[in-house]
Amino acid sequence: MNILIVEDEYPAAERLMKRLQGVRPEHKILAVLEGVAEAADWFRDNPTPDLVFFDIRLADGTCFDLFEICDIPCPAIFCTAHDEYALEAFRSNGIAYLLKPVDETELAAAFDKLDRLRAPSAEEQKQAVRRAGLGDGYKTRLLISTSHRLRPVPIRDIACFQARDKGVLAHLNSGESYFVDFTLNELEAVLDPSDFFRISRALLPNINAIENADRNAGYWKIRVKTLDDEHPVSRQRVSAFKRWFSR
Numbered sequence: 291m292n293i294l295i296v297e298d299e300y301p302a303a304e305r306l307m308k309r310l311q312g313v314r315p316e317h318k319i320l321a322v323l324e325g326v327a328e329a330a331d332w333f334r335d336n337p338t339p340d341l342v343f344f345d346i347r348l349a350d351g352t353c354f355d356l357f358e359i360c361d362i363p364c365p366a367i368f369c370t371a372h373d374e375y376a377l378e379a380f381r382s383n384g385i386a387y388l389l390k391p392v393d394e395t396e397l398a399a400a401f402d403k404l405d406r407l408r409a410p411s412a413e414e415q416k417q418a419v420r421r422a423g424l425g426d427g428y429k430t431r432l433l434i435s436t437s438h439r440l441r442p443v444p445i446r447d448i449a450c451f452q453a454r455d456k457g458v459l460a461h462l463n464s465g466e467s468y469f470v471d472f473t474l475n476e477l478e479a480v481l482d483p484s485d486f487f488r489i490s491r492a493l494l495p496n497i498n499a500i501e502n503a504d505r506n507a508g509y510w511k512i513r514v515k516t517l518d519d520e521h522p523v524s525r526q527r528v529s530a531f532k533r534w535f536s537r
Contacts, residue, residue, distance in 0.1 A: 291317045291491050294332070294339040296356070297369070298324045298349045306343060306369060306392055313398045315509060316490045316522045325350040326359075333360045341404065346370040365407070367400050402526050405491075428482040434460065434468045445485070449499035449516045451477050453492045461516045463499065487534045489523045503535060 293310070297303040303322045310317060320339055323329045325348045333356075344353040344366055356362065367386045385407065386400035432448065434441045443462065452459045457469045458477070472480075478488050488494050489512065501513045504520075510528050511520040523531050 291340040292320050293317050294320050294342045295322045296324075296329050296342060296348065296353060297322060297345040298347075299345070302345065302369075302390065309392055309394050309397050312394055312508065313525065314401055316492055316524065324348070326353070326355045329353075329356050330360050333362065338362075338364050340364060342366045344368050346372060365404060398525065405526070429480045432460065432470060434470060436468065445481065446496075446498070448496060450493060450495035450514050451486075452494075452517075461514070463516065465516050467516075483534075484537070487531060489521065489527060489531055491524070493521050495521075497535065500535065503531075 291314070295303055295306060297306065300322075307319060307322075310319070320336075321332060323332055327350055342362065342364060346353050346368060347370070353368070365385045367388065368384055369388045369390060369392050371390045385403055386396075388396055388400065429445055431442050431444050434443050443460070447463050449461045449463050451470070451472075451474060452461060453474050454469075458472060458474055459467050460470045461467050470477075474488065474491075474494050477494055478486070481494070485497055486494050487497065493514075495512065495514050499515050501515055503510055503512045503523075505511075509525060510523040510531070512523060513520050
């Protein structure tokens with residue numbers, strides 16, 4: 291998930307980034323912006339982030355001034371020392387209103403709420419199954435486009451699916467990687483859950499491709515063959531992941 295922070299007090303921004311690292315280490319901080327004018331320029335020149343953290347009172351106005359001059363369709367979490375703006379915050383794409391200093395437990399709860407809001411509905415999952423032509427079963431192979439050719443790849447030959455800015459990559463056990471015409475939400479709905487588990491917003495690994503899972507600095511990471519880096523398991527998914535991985 292790509293996150294933008296709008297906060298005019300750098301120590302507060304640093305504390306928030308530290309909290310984010312503790313709660314969702316897999317997420318990426320795009321930028322820290324100090325005011326309305328700077329944020330307006332950023333939104334005009336960049337793709338919409340997945341989530342924005344707003345301090346309410348900024349050096350050149352309030353964050354609500356930004357909503358007046360920019361289209362901000364993404365969800366927002368408001369972090370402030372003032373409690374009188376809650377109603378206006380929830381009218382402005384707000385999913386949480388956190389008082390400073392931001393508590394890590396409350397921050398984690400805000401992300402859990404966002405996950406629930408973003409999770410595919412039962413109807414969306416049914417549509418994904420229909421789109422994949424599965425009837426009542428799980429997908430057993432995937433058509434991958436390579437240049438001018440369609441290549442059928444057995445699902446068992448795919449080590450993991452990874453969200454990238456341009457879409458979703460299928461990483462094959464052979465070391466090859468290809469973009470596929472599915473979102474991770476759609477894949478999660480059509481793949482056998484005994485073989486694939488969504489460890490985060492960005493990664494859906496095959497259990498047979500996980501080389502190891504280690505706990506380090508308070509959170510779990512896995513290593514998937516064909517990928518160079520370790521990948522963190524979202525904290526709210528750790529218990530379910532351990533049950534799945536130890537079956």
